[in-house]
Amino acid sequence: MTPTAMKVPPRFNIMKTRELGIVLALAALVLYTTINNPRFLSGQSIRDNLLNTAILAVMATGQAVVVITRNIDLSVGSVLGISAFAVATMMSDHPGLPMIVAILVGLAVGAAAGLLNGVLVRYGKVPALVVTLGTLYMYRGITYSWAGGSQVNADELPPHFLNFANANLLGVPWLVLIALVVVGATSLVMRNYRVGRELYAMGSSPQAAELAGIKVARNLLGAFILSGALAGLAGVLFAARFGTVDASAGNGYELNVVAAVVVGGVAVFGGSGTVWGAGLGALLLTVISSALAVLDINQFWQQAIVGALIILAICADRLVAVRIARSLRKKDSHG
Amino acid sequence: MAEASALLEVQDVTKSFGAVAAVQGVSFPLFGGEAHALVGENGAGKSTIVKMLAGVHQPDTGTLRLAGNDVTFAGPADAKAAGIAVIYQEPTLFPDLSVAENIAMGNQPLTRLRQIDRKAMHATAERLFRRLGVHLDPTRPARGLSIADQQLVEIAKALSSEARVLIMDEPTAALSAVEVARLFAVVRSLRDEGAAILFISHRFEEITELCQRVTIMRDGKHVATELVADLTVDDMIRRMVGRDxxxxxxxxxxxxxxxxxxxxxxxxxxxxxxxxxxxxxxxxxxxxxxxxxxxxxxxxxxxxxxxxxxxxxxxxxxxxxxxxxxxxxxxxIALVPEDRRQQGLIMELSIERNVTLPRARKLARLGLLFGGAEREAALTWTQKLQTKLGSLSDAVGTLSGGNQQKVVLAKWLATGxxxxxxxxxxxxxxxxxxxxxxxxxxxxxxxxxxxxxxxxxxxxxxxxxxxxxxxxxxxxxxxxxxxxxxxxxxxxxxxxxxxxx
Missing domain, CATH: 3.40.50.300 (P-loop containing nucleotide triphosphate hydrolases)
Incomplete structure (x- = not known):
């Protein structure tokens, strides 16, 4: 084996094409839609798409981290709901509170919800699917009984809170900026920091992670707290963007979030995929739904297309895995 | 050789799993600069000892003493921090991560920003592979490595932590003679640098070649700890098995x-x-x-x-x-594969299901499997092979390595x-x-x-x-x-x- 032949990292190339695939799909979709309706690429349309992506991308980031550890968090939709309702109620009762307090409270509510998920998964030794399915109903139930049929309307909220969704920093909306920071920072931690690699290791082989002395409990709780906190943050953004919040806010969101993560190339069995891939997945799903609207395609098709994308993503993972196995075997036999 | 103080001492440890006493009152010392063999039949409790030293299990009674001080390992991280590196019998790698990451996991080299220094990490992996004399690409994922290569990565991992105590649970089982020779050269140099080695193997020629001291276990009990030079292989086998x-x-x-x-x-x-x-x-x-x-x-x-x-x-x-x-x-034709965990057995299924799996079609009536025929076929063959088992309905994963192998054999012999x-x-x-x-x-x-x-x-x-x-x-x-x-x-x-x- 020559040194140069050894340097070819097959996984990296293929992984690259995995995220590249999403970018290409996105480009093709935008191109096709724009040809049919040039307004699709107008400033307002781009802005809407990015704003709609922001909330989904924030939640997909937390979800991706949890899925990478071979778990899942189905409660994020309900956490968004409880956080949105809590923050909206707080802001209507105390209109003087600055935005940063709203954000911190949202994060805290979500983190508490995530902590409960993590504790039940780790110490209750119950699969995450079951735990978070349970808390999905639980958190939603709490929100319903708290709201008691009432809702917080936009006119009850202070203007600085509502303006936050539309305000810019150097032309970039705050929502988009927050999503970018969340996706970027988390991607960086997952890629370049020890704790990130440990999370990948835990998903790749839970037994080996225990034997390697990785602080599995701490990391797992951390992953669930992150997912919860980001869902809580998404709740604040949701309340600021839509103004009207009732107990059903974010109902069914968890499926969009999981879909974004899977389409974004995070393996459902953990251990591989990237956070920024999940962010791209969120963008792709958002652009698809707005493109279908622009193209005047029945919106019922949207669900079928998202479903097809999920299946395609998983098939692509299988295909890549088989191809890696084959290329490695070939390399070994010549080595 | 410093006989005076042991680097690590196992003192009268006992460990039970439910009603089964896996280890009863075992003591032995590990000296720096010495390779110590631990021998015994499968199920004698060697792996339990290893897991206690690794911090996976905690002894029920008895103590571990590290450099003269009592220590308790709450988990593998503690044992690792105390300078104990373990190579397990079954490789414990992360298939999705690169070979270099597998080696570095837990003590990755960091840059000034506390990020992982990938360049240094790959260099370390390459240096270790050179020392072991193997050609492995540090950037390739661990998935798809042969058992021998996986074992080599495990060895590199243990070497990378610069441990004072190196525990090897059958590291050579999957290696070829050349690879074993290289591994032994590396282990010898570690030993001469003052590390204590605990070596488990079923190959006596390796024990006599590498080790100075041997502890023999039988049925979870300590039989003897002696200098290898004082014993013949026959002596060791006799004490291990308790019969000629x-x-x-x-x-x-x-x-x-x-x-x-x-x-x-x-x-x-x-x-x-x-x-x-x-x-x-x-x-x-x-x-x-x-x-x-x-x-x-x-x-x-x-x-x-x-x-x-x-x-x-x-x-x-x-x-x-x-x-x-x-x-x-x-x-x-019947094929009994090499890697029984992955290819030969379905660990979660019962022993009888595993035995009758290739014949399930023949045993089925109207396309359904009934317990009776299955149990009978499984019973015949497990008895013929003298498999030690609690109940045929136990999961195969609960058996010891040797008995798993017998179940694989029974499975294929049952097809006639x-x-x-x-x-x-x-x-x-x-x-x-x-x-x-x-x-x-x-x-x-x-x-x-x-x-x-x-x-x-x-x-x-x-x-x-x-x-x-x-x-x-x-x-x-x-x-x-x-x-x-x-x-x-x-x-x-x-x-x-x-x-x-």
Missing amino acids: LSALFPKQTVEPGEVMLEVDGLTREGVFRDVSFSVRAGEIVALAGLVGAGRSEVMQAVFGVDPYDSGTVRFQGKRLKPGSPRAAMAAG PQLLIVDEPTRGIDVGTKAEVHRLMSSLAADGLAVVMVSSELPEVLGMADRIVVLREGRVAAELTRAEATEESVMYAAMGQEVAA
């Missing part, structure tokens, strides 16, 4: 019958080339050679698990359909094959069980079964085989009869010029 082992290789001479299997010019590009041999009824043919010579791959192609590019396989005169294990099974292919039949099992497996193979051959055995253990090859086909780099290097075969002649053929040089 009359013959380790009870080969019965059999008049070979008609030709059962004919392999002619079998080729798979890049793996093996032009492999030809035949096997008669009642004969045991061994495929010998170094790890990576293509032995298992040839037999997998014969059985139809892997494809081949050219050549023919005939069984009882009829050409066997390539690439179809089902056809091979229908013709009367005419040709049995066994890949490393006694890898990782103790001498007592080994002798039983050998006796069984011998008596099966005497009953007219044709046996092909792939084995890395020379004594086994020489002791059991009627004929030996030696492969080197995917080609037949020599075919030796029982009379011609000696340790030298087989190794010479397997390694080619390397021995002469």
Whole structure:
């Protein structure tokens, strides 16, 4: 084996094409839609798409981290709901509170919800699917009984809170900026920091992670707290963007979030995929739904297309895995 | 040698799992600069000792003393921090992560921003591989590595932590002679630098070669701790088993019958080339050679698990359909794979389910499986093989390594094959069980079964085989009869010029 032949990292190339695939799909979709309706690429349309992506991308980031550890968090939709309702109620009762307090409270509510998920998964030794399915109903139930049929309307909220969704920093909306920071920072931690690699290791082989002395409990709780906190943050953004919040806010969101993560190339069995891939997945799903609207395609098709994308993503993972196995075997036999 | 103070001391430790006492009152010291062997039959409690030292299990009573101080390890992280590195029997790698990341996990080199320094990480991995004399790409994922390569990564991982105590639970089981020699050279240099080594192996020649002191265990109890120089191998075996082992290789001479299997010019590009041999009824043919010579791959192609590019396989005169294990099974061929955890058994299923799996169709009535027929078939074969088990409905994963191997054998013997292919039949099992497996193979051959055995253990090859086909780099290097075969002649053929040089 020559040194140069050894340097070819097959996984990296293929992984690259995995995220590249999403970018290409996105480009093709935008191109096709724009040809049919040039307004699709107008400033307002781009802005809407990015704003709609922001909330989904924030939640997909937390979800991706949890899925990478071979778990899942189905409660994020309900956490968004409880956080949105809590923050909206707080802001209507105390209109003087600055935005940063709203954000911190949202994060805290979500983190508490995530902590409960993590504790039940780790110490209750119950699969995450079951735990978070349970808390999905639980958190939603709490929100319903708290709201008691009432809702917080936009006119009850202070203007600085509502303006936050539309305000810019150097032309970039705050929502988009927050999503970018969340996706970027988390991607960086997952890629370049020890704790990130440990999370990948835990998903790749839970037994080996225990034997390697990785602080599995701490990391797992951390992953669930992150997912919860980001869902809580998404709740604040949701309340600021839509103004009207009732107990059903974010109902069914968890499926969009999981879909974004899977389409974004995070393996459902953990251990591989990237956070920024999940962010791209969120963008792709958002652009698809707005493109279908622009193209005047029945919106019922949207669900079928998202479903097809999920299946395609998983098939692509299988295909890549088989191809890696084959290329490695070939390399070994010549080595 | 500093006899005065032990680096690590196991003092009167006891550990029970439920009602089963795995380890009872075992004590022994590990000295710096010394390799210490831990021997015992499978189920003697060696792995439990390892897991206690690794912090996976905590002793019920008794203490561990590190450099004279009592220590308790709450988890593997504590043991690691105390400078104890463990190479487990079953590789514990992260398949999705790169080889370099696997090695560095937990103590990755960091840049000033506390990020992982990938360049340094890859350099470390390359340095360790150079020291071990292996060619592995540090950037490739661990998924898809052969068992031997996985074991080498494990070894590199243990070396990277610069441990004061290195514990190796059968590190050589999957390695070839050359790789073992390299590993021993590295272990010796670590030992001479003052590290304490705990070495577990079923190969006595390795123990006498590497170790100064040996602790013998039987049924969870401590039998003796002595200097290796004071003991003969026979002494060790006798104390381990508690009885004399009359013959380790009870080969019965059999008049070979008609030709059962004919392999002619079998080729798979890049793996093996032009492999030809035949096997008669009642004969045991061994495929010998170094790890990576293509032995298992040839037999997998014969059985139809892997494809081949050219050549023919005939069984009882009829050409066997390539690439179809089902056809091979229908013709009367059984294959007992090397990696029993991954390929041979379904760990979560019960013993009886595992035994009857290949025959499930035949046992089914109206397409449904009823417990009775299954249990009966499983009972017959597990009893014939003297498998030690609690209940047939227990999960296979709860059995010890040797007994798992017996279940794999039972599974395939229950199909009533005419040709049995066994890949490393006694890898990782103790001498007592080994002798039983050998006796069984011998008596099966005497009953007219044709046996092909792939084995890395020379004594086994020489002791059991009627004929030996030696492969080197995917080609037949020599075919030796029982009379011609000696340790030298087989190794010479397997390694080619390397021995002469």
